[in-house]
Amino acid sequence: MSTPQEQNKKTTTDALAPTLSTSDVDLADLDVSLIKRVVMSPSFALSVAIGLFVIFGLTQSPQFANPQAWINILRDATLIAMPAAFACIVLVSGGLDLSVGSVLVAGAMASAAVASAGLGAGTAFLAGTVVGAVIGLINGFFVNFAKIPPIIVTLGSLFAVRAAVVASTGGNPIGPLPDDFTFWGQGDIFGVPIVIMVGLVAVVAAHIVLSQTNYGWSIRAIGGNLIAARSAGIAVRKVSISVYVLSGTAAAFTGVVLAARLGSGSPTFGQGYELQVIAAAVIGGTSIYGAIGTVPGAALGALLLSVLSNGLVLLKIDPTWQNFVIGVVLVAAAGLDVFRRRQMFRVSAKRTAASRKVSS
Amino acid sequence: MTLTTQGTGGQVAEEAPPALEITNAWKSFGHVSALRGVSLTVRGGEVLALVGDNGAGKSTLVKVLSGVYPVDSGNITIAGVPLERADPRLARSRGISTVFQDLAVVETLDIAANVFLGQPLRRFGIFADRKQMISQSAAILRSLKVRVPSVRVAAGELSGGQRQGVAIARAVRQDNPIILMDEPTAALGVRETAQVGEIIRSLREHGKAVILVCHDLEFIFAHADRIQVLRLGQVQGVRDVSATTRTEIVSLITGAIARDVDGEVSE
Ligand SMILES: Nc1ncnc2c1ncn2[C@@H]1O[C@H](COP(=O)(O)OP(=O)(O)OP(=O)(O)O)[C@@H](O)[C@H]1O
Ligand SMILES: [Mg+2]
Numbered sequence: 001m002s003t004p005q006e007q008n009k010k011t012t013t014d015a016l017a018p019t020l021s022t023s024d025v026d027l028a029d030l031d032v033s034l035i036k037r038v039v040m041s042p043s044f045a046l047s048v049a050i051g052l053f054v055i056f057g058l059t060q061s062p063q064f065a066n067p068q069a070w071i072n073i074l075r076d077a078t079l080i081a082m083p084a085a086f087a088c089i090v091l092v093s094g095g096l097d098l099s100v101g102s103v104l105v106a107g108a109m110a111s112a113a114v115a116s117a118g119l120g121a122g123t124a125f126l127a128g129t130v131v132g133a134v135i136g137l138i139n140g141f142f143v144n145f146a147k148i149p150p151i152i153v154t155l156g157s158l159f160a161v162r163a164a165v166v167a168s169t170g171g172n173p174i175g176p177l178p179d180d181f182t183f184w185g186q187g188d189i190f191g192v193p194i195v196i197m198v199g200l201v202a203v204v205a206a207h208i209v210l211s212q213t214n215y216g217w218s219i220r221a222i223g224g225n226l227i228a229a230r231s232a233g234i235a236v237r238k239v240s241i242s243v244y245v246l247s248g249t250a251a252a253f254t255g256v257v258l259a260a261r262l263g264s265g266s267p268t269f270g271q272g273y274e275l276q277v278i279a280a281a282v283i284g285g286t287s288i289y290g291a292i293g294t295v296p297g298a299a300l301g302a303l304l305l306s307v308l309s310n311g312l313v314l315l316k317i318d319p320t321w322q323n324f325v326i327g328v329v330l331v332a333a334a335g336l337d338v339f340r341r342r343q344m345f346r347v348s349a350k351r352t353a354a355s356r357k358v359s360s
Numbered sequence: 361m362t363l364t365t366q367g368t369g370g371q372v373a374e375e376a377p378p379a380l381e382i383t384n385a386w387k388s389f390g391h392v393s394a395l396r397g398v399s400l401t402v403r404g405g406e407v408l409a410l411v412g413d414n415g416a417g418k419s420t421l422v423k424v425l426s427g428v429y430p431v432d433s434g435n436i437t438i439a440g441v442p443l444e445r446a447d448p449r450l451a452r453s454r455g456i457s458t459v460f461q462d463l464a465v466v467e468t469l470d471i472a473a474n475v476f477l478g479q480p481l482r483r484f485g486i487f488a489d490r491k492q493m494i495s496q497s498a499a500i501l502r503s504l505k506v507r508v509p510s511v512r513v514a515a516g517e518l519s520g521g522q523r524q525g526v527a528i529a530r531a532v533r534q535d536n537p538i539i540l541m542d543e544p545t546a547a548l549g550v551r552e553t554a555q556v557g558e559i560i561r562s563l564r565e566h567g568k569a570v571i572l573v574c575h576d577l578e579f580i581f582a583h584a585d586r587i588q589v590l591r592l593g594q595v596q597g598v599r600d601v602s603a604t605t606r607t608e609i610v611s612l613i614t615g616a617i618a619r620d621v622d623g624e625v626s627e
Contacts, residue, residue: 214487215486217473220469221469221477223468224467225467227462228462228463228464231426231428231458233448233479234477
């Protein structure tokens with residue numbers, strides 16, 4: 001797209017310059033690539049998939065147009081999206097957190113215990129969340145100092161934390177919980193559940209952290225090339241530990257919200273939750289190989305899971321098929337990630353394409 | 361404290377401490393002794409070439425000097441001040457920039473992020489100033505005559521030579537008094553190599569201390585002031601470029617000429 005003038009300028013000023021590539025920064029190219037990037041992005045594909053499913057649903061059942069159904073869908077989505085946003089951050093950093101479900105129940109039970117002791121909603125939220133942060137810190141410590149692979153460390157806490165919760169509660173639920181606490185899980189403002197608003201804030205905050213802050217760029221750097229990040233002076237251990245703390249905090253906070261929503265805490269909360277959370281992140285385009293992934297993608301992944309599970313019920317389809325569909329979508333999403341990575345780093349093919357100015 | 365040594369090498373006041381000095385450095389990896397009592401000195405405005413066979417310990421020395429590896433024993437001083445621990449960030453803040461042999465590029469990040477890796481421009485303290493990083497990295501690459509399609513392209517999409525350009529741009533941008541370059545021309549063609557030669561010449565003219573690891577003796581004789589030969593983790597000899605020949609250097613590299621005592625120049 002260069003004008004003849006530009007071509008001239010290049011040949012004169014860059015007489016000495018290496019001819020490493022075909023074109024200089026080209027605004028028209030940037031616009032094209034931006035549109036291409038959006039269309040090629042997992043978030044876009046996911047939005048289209050959700051849209052198509054909803055349109056199909058609307059033709060089959062009037063329930064799909066019911067605002068209450070949508071509030072349920074969004075509330076369920078929120079409870080997955082909050083931990084998924086931070087699971088996405090952990091994955092992008094090159095880590096993995098399998099302890100989400102157990103940390104969730106630990107947060108729920110800690111807050112329920114504090115709330116039922118009458119210490120107030122604020123203390124209950126704080127106590128539950130701090131428990132999650134501490135477990136996250138322990139995860140991060142073992143990953144970074146003992147050099148044990150994250151899959152093992154967090155699998156260990158998955159077992160150990162739930163066992164500790166069951167042992168310390170005798171396996172019994174705690175409840176009913178006081179109104180000032182349950183208000184935050186059951187109340188709404190202008191008809192919108194507080195849960196959804198809080199979740200939205202958490203997801204937006206996670207998105208800003210990952211995409212706009214230097215800390216977020218460091219997270220992506222360590223997930224992309226740990227050695228390069230370290231030799232460039234990034235404090236890789238601090239960054240890595242911190243993402244586990246964030247993930248633990250978010251999981252426990254979700255547990256607190258769940259206890260508030262249901263009016264009691266149960267040691268059975270969150271069993272297998274980590275799988276849904278990781279599925280949401282991966283469906284949303286987060287790469288299990290690290291470095292690639294977005295929080296809005298993970299949130300859309302959570303929305304898809306919620307739309308599917310609620311939608312199939314509305315469509316009166318046997319709920320066993322839910323997990324079948326989720327399994328297929330998950331593998332398809334991971335396959336897309338592998339494909340995109342290969343596209344992205346197939347240097348020669350890419351450069352040939354660029355030189356021919358082919359846009360496919 | 362910044363070093364203000366001026367001039368083009370040679371007769372700098374002897375009282376001024378060297379820009380960078382390492383004495384009697386030992387470093388082993390398990391059973392492999394990569395450095396066995398290596399000493400090295402470089403002054404501002406001087407280009408010191410580091411040569412030796414594969415596995416001689418050149419990259420290990422560079423990584424030790426840039427704070428990536430701790431030494432088992434030995435001392436590093438920067439402008440006379442000891443560097444107390446191995447930490448890339450500390451070394452950089454004390455004035456050392458490095459172009460690593462493996463380039464230390466994050467393939468999944470774009471060029472702008474790679475040029476500013478570990479040292480991003482900030483807005484309001486915590487936010488990445490992407491606009492500035494994009495325009496400044498484009499300007500730096502342009503001034504170094506490194507051609508890339510756009511600074512927003514992922515580094516993984518670049519050719520070896522372009523990655524080398526990004527790695528050099530990162531080091532040069534830091535504008536530190538000491539620059540270590542580990543095989544900066546390894547992936548480059550003839551013209552690009554000449555361009556790196558220009559960059560080294562300009563760094564030297566600006567009074568920087570440059571350590572250049574390179575296998576290309578042509579290039580070294582064109583750009584270096586002194587040549588230090590490493591062999592099997594030891595200093596085989598140090599020569600002024602003006603007082604040596606390619607044959608002598610090759611003989612030192614292969615061990616055909618015996619090791620100088622204490623690595624002193626033997627004339
Ligand atoms: N991280 C490491 N772990 C184990 N051994 C290492 C490590 N780094 C270097 N070595 C060993 O130390 C010795 C010196 O390696 P080094 O990379 O410093 O050589 P070099 O002079 O840079 O070689 P080249 O010209 O091939 O780059 C080699 O025997 C190498 O195998
Ligand atoms: Mg080397």
